[in-house]
Amino acid sequence: MDTRSDEEIRRDLSYLFDKASQALAARMGTVLGELDMNVRDFCVLSKAASGERTQGELAELSLLDKTTMVVTLDHLEKAGLAQRTPSPVDRRARIVRTTEAGDAVLAEAGGVIDGLYAEVLGVLSGEQRTVLLDALLRLVTHDGPLSAVEPNPHAPRRKRSS
Amino acid sequence: MDTRSDEEIRRDLSYLFDKASQALAARMGTVLGELDMNVRDFCVLSKAASGERTQGELAELSLLDKTTMVVTLDHLEKAGLAQRTPSPVDRRARIVRTTEAGDAVLAEAGGVIDGLYAEVLGVLSGEQRTVLLDALLRLVTHDGPLSAVEPNPHAPRRKRSS
DNA sequence: TATTGTTATACTCTATAACTATA
DNA sequence: TATAGTTATAGAGTATAACAATA
Numbered sequence A, B: 001m002d003t004r005s006d007e008e009i010r011r012d013l014s015y016l017f018d019k020a021s022q023a024l025a026a027r028m029g030t031v032l033g034e035l036d037m038n039v040r041d042f043c044v045l046s047k048a049a050s051g052e053r054t055q056g057e058l059a060e061l062s063l064l065d066k067t068t069m070v071v072t073l074d075h076l077e078k079a080g081l082a083q084r085t086p087s088p089v090d091r092r093a094r095i096v097r098t099t100e101a102g103d104a105v106l107a108e109a110g111g112v113i114d115g116l117y118a119e120v121l122g123v124l125s126g127e128q129r130t131v132l133l134d135a136l137l138r139l140v141t142h143d144g145p146l147s148a149v150e151p152n153p154h155a156p157r158r159k160r161s162s
Numbered sequence C: 001t002a003t004t005g006t007t008a009t010a011c012t013c014t015a016t017a018a019c020t021a022t023a
Numbered sequence D: 001t002a003t004a005g006t007t008a009t010a011g012a013g014t015a016t017a018a019c020a021a022t023a
Helices: A006-010 A013-033 A039-049 A055-061 A066-078 A100-121 A126-140 B006-010 B013-033 B039-049 B055-061 B066-078 B100-121 B126-140
Strands: A082-086 A094-098 B082-086 B094-098
Touching: A006 A013, A006 B126, A013 A039, A013 A100, A013 B013, A013 B100, A013 B126, A039 A055, A039 A066, A039 A082, A039 A094, A039 A100, A055 A066, A055 A094, A066 A082, A094 A100, A100 B013, A126 B006, A126 B013, A126 B126, B006 B013, B013 B039, B013 B100, B039 B055, B039 B066, B039 B082, B039 B094, B039 B100, B055 B066, B055 B094, B066 B082, B094 B100
Parallel strands: none
Antiparallel strands: A082 A094, B082 B094
């Protein structure tokens, strides 16, 4: 029931990104749900497994607020999939580590997600796939035009309490 | 502070889409804020201007829930930028039309957004740009793997009241 | 003085349900 | 019986502020 022409949609960069992001998250949710896992937990757990990272670093990589990270880690710890351990170099910070159970769940979930990504990108030619990923990477990393977490100076502000 | 390698990020399709979507929305919010407009209002208003569409159709095109559309249109009507008019073919439905004031605001905002899109895509080569947009369109439209609004059967359900 | 993680809380968006008026 | 839009409300996510411990 999308009444717009392909040309019109192609010009709507915001729609292309938002739709791709939302639809992929929905598909990830479906396949992860079969493993009793949700997208946010998987996202955080996989980034915790691939390197020693503090909560704050994990929050940035996972595109989550640090307060959301607190409840996510509470949940992952309660499920026995991850652990907060003190950082050896900064006693304020906590390194998030996956447990053995977490690694086991991740091995399964990671395979399912890789399969999903392959299926999604499979409708493109190899050339298209390469250029798409390179272009997105260019936009999103380093000094790319979509790399910053720029705060909106006109966003509605909350009142100060005092 | 993204501690991941480019190769790792390139394999994280979800991150690429989410980050592009969020960062573009943030940049749109910044430039639209200077015109006292927000992303959601612009998104809905521009889609209302480009064709005769009902609230439900607008909600789908704008990737918004129909209940969010109600409050968005309440706001746009109060601001004098859009109007709900009865559909001639279905007396339950309402066609959303832009007012003259709405068209004037849109002309300005549309130019600003087009400029932003051009700036963002400007870091890519013409060839990259073409392939990127074609690939996203392929994924997101028609029977593409990211076209559906598939409900997650494992999502936490709300209790029935009775 | 600034930062990490925590808690509390407010705001926004989404999702569900129930309702009406139509189809 | 089903659908468009409305209303009410619950739930999730984000954002702000204040705090303790530490840098």
